[in-house]
Amino acid sequence: MKFREAVVDYYKIFGPEYEPENIIPTAGSSAALYISLASVLREGDEVLMWSPSFAGHYRILRELGVKASIAPLLRETGYHPHLDALEDHVSPDTKAILICNPNNPTGTVFTEKELRTIGDIALDYELTVFSDEIYLHFVYDDNRFVSTAFLEGLKERTFNIMSFSKTFSMTGWRLGYTIVPEKCIEKATKIARITAPKPATFVYAAGIAALRGDMSYVEERKQAYDKRRRYFCKAVDDIDGLSCHLFEGAFYAWFDARSYGLGSEEFCRRLQEEENVALSPGHRFGVNTNGFIRVPLVQPMEILEDVIERLSRFVHSL
Numbered sequence: 483m484k485f486r487e488a489v490v491d492y493y494k495i496f497g498p499e500y501e502p503e504n505i506i507p508t509a510g511s512s513a514a515l516y517i518s519l520a521s522v523l524r525e526g527d528e529v530l531m532w533s534p535s536f537a538g539h540y541r542i543l544r545e546l547g548v549k550a551s552i553a554p555l556l557r558e559t560g561y562h563p564h565l566d567a568l569e570d571h572v573s574p575d576t577k578a579i580l581i582c583n584p585n586n587p588t589g590t591v592f593t594e595k596e597l598r599t600i601g602d603i604a605l606d607y608e609l610t611v612f613s614d615e616i617y618l619h620f621v622y623d624d625n626r627f628v629s630t631a632f633l634e635g636l637k638e639r640t641f642n643i644m645s646f647s648k649t650f651s652m653t654g655w656r657l658g659y660t661i662v663p664e665k666c667i668e669k670a671t672k673i674a675r676i677t678a679p680k681p682a683t684f685v686y687a688a689g690i691a692a693l694r695g696d697m698s699y700v701e702e703r704k705q706a707y708d709k710r711r712r713y714f715c716k717a718v719d720d721i722d723g724l725s726c727h728l729f730e731g732a733f734y735a736w737f738d739a740r741s742y743g744l745g746s747e748e749f750c751r752r753l754q755e756e757e758n759v760a761l762s763p764g765h766r767f768g769v770n771t772n773g774f775i776r777v778p779l780v781q782p783m784e785i786l787e788d789v790i791e792r793l794s795r796f797v798h799s800l
């Protein structure tokens with residue numbers, strides 16, 4: 483209970499107030515995602531979501547036999563959604579909207595207006611919203627994280643998926659949770675009991691310490707990511723034939739290498755073989771993403787500078 487109370491107190495920073503009963507602790511947010519989706523969706527249902535987005539989302543939906551109706555986040559629109567076209571992605575089978583905010587891998591921080599439009603669709607069509615918010619502290623410049631559940635009428639239909647892996651760099655501790663709307667608590671609790679192990683008891687104490695402790699560490703991480711983001715995105719963008727936007731949130735550089743015509747898989751395989759640099763091939767993050775590459779900026783500046791040198795040498799050799 484103490485852990486769940488700490489979550490309730492912590493989440494108030496973002497607006498919505500919950501009861502400890504709304505919180506289901508899990509061994510990492512991957513389990514939180516599975517429990518949330520499995521407690522609402524059935525085989526043959528459809529979910530409105532975006533591409534590019536986190537590969538784990540597509541994987542869980544595939545395993546559940548749930549179809550994805552994919553709205554694009556395009557480079558031309560700064561990786562933000564085309565709001566007028568969103569409703570076209572709703573069909574009679576659509577049961578939910580799955581959003582990653584800030585988005586992995588594009589860094590998109592959805593604006594309040596965008597969330598409102600998404601929320602209106604959820605209300606009009608009576609859809610559940612799954613909001614994967616695990617990067618919520620890493621938002622830069624004038625961008626502002628808004629919790630979907632904070633918008634009027636949405637708390638009652640939104641699951642918030644949260645993790646300690648990114649905010650507190652506690653990936654190996656395997657700690658996360660889902661905040662479940664009232665009407666889904668019973669079902670989600672049952673699914674959690676059957677499918678997913680709870681965190682180890684002593685890990686709760688670490689979670690409470692992180693949530694109730696001094697958060698200046700998180701701010702320091704954010705400053706470090708911001709510095710890396712400013713350096714790395716520009717440095718990639720300056721390399722001939724590569725294009726990289728300054729992302730708004732999370733900590734991934736997402737660059738376009740399509741002009742080299744290799745495809746993501748071959749680009750990454752050869753970069754690893756020839757320059758010993760391992761990056762994530764973009765085609766794993768949805769549709770129309772072949773030729774894009776993702777770089778997590780979790781390494782210190784010296785390493786990122788070295789990556790730029792090797793990446794530049796590699797593309798000039800093509």
Ligand SMILES: Cc1ncc(COP(=O)(O)O)c(C=O)c1O
Nearest residue numbers: 510511512536586614645647658
């Ligand atoms: C958007 C998103 N959700 C969930 C996860 C899973 O994180 P974990 O299971 O470590 O909490 C990740 C990991 O990268 C992610 O990027």
